[in-house]
Amino acid sequence: MSHLGKAEQADIAEPADTAESTCSVDVHTHIFCWGENPEEGYLSENTRKAWKTRFVLRFSGILKEPGETISEKMRNRLIRHIQTSGLDYAVVLAQDAVYHEDGSRNDPDTHFYVSNDHVFNLARDCSQVLPGCSINPIRSDALKELERCRAAGARLVKLHTAIQGVDPSRAEFDPFYKLANELGVVLMFHTGWEHSCKVVSQQFTDPLKLERPLDHGGPVIAAHCGSCAWYDKEQYYPRFVEMMNRYENLFGDTAIMASMNRGFSLRRMRREEEWLKRRILHGSDYPFPTAHLPFLFRTGLFPSERKNPLDLDLRVKRSFKFGPGYAGQVLKLLGVEPSSPVPQPPLSTPGARE
Numbered sequence: 001m002s003h004l005g006k007a008e009q010a011d012i013a014e015p016a017d018t019a020e021s022t023c024s025v026d027v028h029t030h031i032f033c034w035g036e037n038p039e040e041g042y043l044s045e046n047t048r049k050a051w052k053t054r055f056v057l058r059f060s061g062i063l064k065e066p067g068e069t070i071s072e073k074m075r076n077r078l079i080r081h082i083q084t085s086g087l088d089y090a091v092v093l094a095q096d097a098v099y100h101e102d103g104s105r106n107d108p109d110t111h112f113y114v115s116n117d118h119v120f121n122l123a124r125d126c127s128q129v130l131p132g133c134s135i136n137p138i139r140s141d142a143l144k145e146l147e148r149c150r151a152a153g154a155r156l157v158k159l160h161t162a163i164q165g166v167d168p169s170r171a172e173f174d175p176f177y178k179l180a181n182e183l184g185v186v187l188m189f190h191t192g193w194e195h196s197c198k199v200v201s202q203q204f205t206d207p208l209k210l211e212r213p214l215d216h217g218g219p220v221i222a223a224h225c226g227s228c229a230w231y232d233k234e235q236y237y238p239r240f241v242e243m244m245n246r247y248e249n250l251f252g253d254t255a256i257m258a259s260m261n262r263g264f265s266l267r268r269m270r271r272e273e274e275w276l277k278r279r280i281l282h283g284s285d286y287p288f289p290t291a292h293l294p295f296l297f298r299t300g301l302f303p304s305e306r307k308n309p310l311d312l313d314l315r316v317k318r319s320f321k322f323g324p325g326y327a328g329q330v331l332k333l334l335g336v337e338p339s340s341p342v343p344q345p346p347l348s349t350p351g352a353r354e
């Protein structure tokens with residue numbers, strides 16, 4: 001099911017005869033749960049009250065969406081935006097909890113949680129959704145959950161280094177990385193300083209810490225390419241470039257890189273050599289908004305894609321011409337054939353806890 005979006009049509013300089021060049025996939029989108037059903041997912045009270053959360057709620061139009069609860073409104077909005085976009089697929093990411101060192105769940109310190117079953121349910125309701133699971137490797141049942149998620153159809157697992165308190169360089173995570181590799185599951189790690197939620201450590205987001213999972217040989221995606229905001233105390237992007245030089249199995253996604261405080265990072269990456277840009281994947285970080293203003297000269301004042309935030313993000317980023325496989329090559333990494341139906345996960349067990 002490949003259909004060219006308007007953004008792709010605009011990019012006529014790129015070949016259009018392979019799945020990698022004609023398909024468009026957003027590998028990094030989020031769903032949030034307000035917390036009406038905490039088993040499904042929640043934001044902590046602190047996160048719900050944070051100005052950034054209130055900003056997104058107010059200016060994204062979520063509250064005007066159909067739905068009985070805020071979670072339903074967010075879900076309906078995401079599905080509507082995906083279905084009306086030019087995307088073939090969107091990977092929707094779950095978000096595992098913080099865990100104690102003994103492997104038990106630490107609910108009081110978990111401020112943002114989305115269960116894996118919630119993204120499986122979304123994938124069942126919308127065939128364009130690819131479930132992106134999230135498993136904190138500190139949890140005592142991490143390997144079991146990885147096997148369960150793979151069996152249910154997940155091809156990608158995200159580890160949020162900063163929020164989940166995961167230092168990717170820990171030797172005790174080797175069995176987790178090994179199993180992911182054996183199961184053909186792509187590992188995605190958050191890299192670059194995190195600003196949207198309370199963090200355990202910003203230093204865990206250093207791309208140099210990806211050595212250990214990369215040494216297992218499977219594909220690893222450094223979300224955000226190690227980019228930090230211009231005002232952050234450290235800049236990890238040069239370390240992302242260093243790791244791209246060292247590891248051919250490392251990829252980067254462009255999530256949040258078209259925001260006001262990271263817009264410079266797309267321009268910087270545009271100047272990199274071709275071999276590096278060919279391993280850059282499209283990700284939006286939806287529902288975090290794409291800044292249109294800094295990219296007006298690339299998109300024009302009123303691009304048709306502005307009506308859909310997923311399309312607008314792709315339009316902005318494709319204008320940087322990172323490579324012909326920018327928006328589609330991730331399908332190959334995920335083992336998804338564009339012409340074949342996405343494997344449908346089995347029904348989840350009601351009340352199953354992550």
Ligand SMILES: [Zn+2]
Nearest residue numbers: 028030255285
């Ligand atoms: Zn994200």
